[in-house]
Amino acid sequence: MTPRLVANRSLLALAGLVLLGGGLLILFAGLDVYRHYDLVTPVGWPLTTQDDVLLSSADRARWSNQGWWWWPTVIAVLTLVLLLALWWLLAQLRRRHPGALPVAGTTARNGIELRDHVLSNAIAAEAGALPGVEQAAVRITGRPAHPRTRVSLTLTPHGAPNAALDALCEGPLRTVHHSTGSDMPFEARLRVARHKPHRTE
Numbered sequence: 001m002t003p004r005l006v007a008n009r010s011l012l013a014l015a016g017l018v019l020l021g022g023g024l025l026i027l028f029a030g031l032d033v034y035r036h037y038d039l040v041t042p043v044g045w046p047l048t049t050q051d052d053v054l055l056s057s058a059d060r061a062r063w064s065n066q067g068w069w070w071w072p073t074v075i076a077v078l079t080l081v082l083l084l085a086l087w088w089l090l091a092q093l094r095r096r097h098p099g100a101l102p103v104a105g106t107t108a109r110n111g112i113e114l115r116d117h118v119l120s121n122a123i124a125a126e127a128g129a130l131p132g133v134e135q136a137a138v139r140i141t142g143r144p145a146h147p148r149t150r151v152s153l154t155l156t157p158h159g160a161p162n163a164a165l166d167a168l169c170e171g172p173l174r175t176v177h178h179s180t181g182s183d184m185p186f187e188a189r190l191r192v193a194r195h196k197p198h199r200t201e
Helices: 003-030 057-064 070-093 116-128 161-170 172-180
Strands: 100-102 113-115 133-143 146-155 186-192
Touching (some): 100 116, 146 161, 161 172
16 A cells, blocks of 8 residues: 555545544434433533533633634634645645556557556556466556556565566566557566465374
8 A cells, every 4th residue: 555545544534533523423412312311421521412502602702812812823723724635635636647658659649549557457467477476566657758667566485586577577568668669667566475374284
């Protein structure tokens, strides 16, 4: 899992927990769950009855008397949170892969293009059939003018990394060069599959 996916899932999980907690507080108060089931809430627990409000008159008066710096600080923090949320949204919308690549000897204007996922699937199928390779995953990233190929190979327990890397360069990656007509830079990550335990009797 990439760091970007980890960050996205962590932020989504955090936002989901906050929204779920707030929704449950409002739901319990609206349905008067605490009184119906004789539940004892901690001291200072918000929204325990249907008549409760989030900020009482005493709370509003107390927060209003904090001084001149209080509300500018609150507004600045909320603005920062909003800007960070917008930045995160734009980062998700920004495309991280080229989309389509021109076939060798053509340009995008000629209408002969190769979709990046089709090319990556073809590379993965060819790489997965190499000797000593158990599984292959390929992803093409970057802009259309400067694409990059990321290859993840899972070798068999007896696979040789040097031999697998040489076979990858001479086979699938050479096919990429012939298909696109460009020397696309690539990044290869190799790992070895775990040995299955041998049982002796």
